[in-house]
Amino acid sequence: MRTSMGRMGRQLLGLAVAGVTLAASGAAFAELGQPAPWEYKLQESGSPVMDNIVWFHNFLFVLTTVITLFVLALLVIVVVKFNARANPVPSRTTHNTLIEVVWTLVPVLILVGIAVPSFRLLFLELDVPKADLTVKATGKQWYWSYSYPDNGKFEFDSLLAQDKQPRLLGVDNEMVVPVNKVIRVQTTGADVIHAFAVPSFGIKIDAIPGRLNETWFKATKVGMYYGQCSELCGKDHAFMPIAVRVVSDQEFASWVEAAKKKYASGGTTTYASAADAAH
Numbered sequence: 001m002r003t004s005m006g007r008m009g010r011q012l013l014g015l016a017v018a019g020v021t022l023a024a025s026g027a028a029f030a031e032l033g034q035p036a037p038w039e040y041k042l043q044e045s046g047s048p049v050m051d052n053i054v055w056f057h058n059f060l061f062v063l064t065t066v067i068t069l070f071v072l073a074l075l076v077i078v079v080v081k082f083n084a085r086a087n088p089v090p091s092r093t094t095h096n097t098l099i100e101v102v103w104t105l106v107p108v109l110i111l112v113g114i115a116v117p118s119f120r121l122l123f124l125e126l127d128v129p130k131a132d133l134t135v136k137a138t139g140k141q142w143y144w145s146y147s148y149p150d151n152g153k154f155e156f157d158s159l160l161a162q163d164k165q166p167r168l169l170g171v172d173n174e175m176v177v178p179v180n181k182v183i184r185v186q187t188t189g190a191d192v193i194h195a196f197a198v199p200s201f202g203i204k205i206d207a208i209p210g211r212l213n214e215t216w217f218k219a220t221k222v223g224m225y226y227g228q229c230s231e232l233c234g235k236d237h238a239f240m241p242i243a244v245r246v247v248s249d250q251e252f253a254s255w256v257e258a259a260k261k262k263y264a265s266g267g268t269t270t271y272a273s274a275a276d277a278a279h
Contacts, residue, residue, distance in 0.1 A: 043199045044200060046223075132181035132182045135147070138207070146175050177245075179249075180218065191209065194231050196215075226243055227241070229242070
């Protein structure tokens with residue numbers, strides 16, 4: 001008995017350690033702007049818009065939890081207090097003015113309380129502030145092309161790199177932007193409808209052929225952020241990642257000067273090699 005209990009204790013301890021390790025690795029992944037294993041919450045925020053989305057999500061979660069528990073409590077009261085055994089003579093009440101006023105006004109107030117921050121968030125997302133940098137993202141089957149009209153109008157393709165991590169998110173050429181700058185992203189499609197989405201920035205916008213849509217973000221942390229095409233666009237839709245590298249102003253300026261030469265000559269290069277060339 002003691003042996004089996006000891007074995008069970010060691011197994012539980014091992015599971016606990018594995019759980020802590022998994023949680024820690026998930027947190028580390030989330031900090032890099034990508035999905036975490038067994039993730040149950042939104043990705044780590046990397047922009048003011050995403051900060052507001054996270055707050056609104058948490059607010060709604062608390063509100064819906066309170067409402068659910070309240071309704072559950074009412075159901076329990078009804079079952080216990082008004083069953084046939086406890087209440088053999090049923091009430092013949094047909095209406096109650098106070099209750100009817102309350103259950104009409106309270107839901108209205110709750111919906112207004114949800115609508116106000118919801119509209120504020122929508123206006124924050126849709127009202128593009130004065131941009132420090134514009135990047136045009138063109139969706140193609142099945143990769144992205146990026147151009148920088150404010151920095152010499154060079155353009156390059158960004159394709160899935162099978163030998164890069166994270167799996168199905170690494171690309172050969174990342175979209176590079178400076179930190180703490182307003183980035184306006186203009187999207188269009190070259191063939192079918194695609195969608196440009198980066199969860200950590202709180203952006204998702206369709207890339208439609210013949211139409212120019214735009215959104216914005218301001219990355220507040222240096223690092224790599226990942227997204228994917230979020231509109232079914234054909235057989236390789238799942239292999240169309242988005243990789244955004246956020247760097248300092250100095251690193252961005254160096255990358256731009258190197259990228260002008262590399263991409264203008266028709267060659268392709270990674271961010272690392274472009275940065276090396278700049279030095």
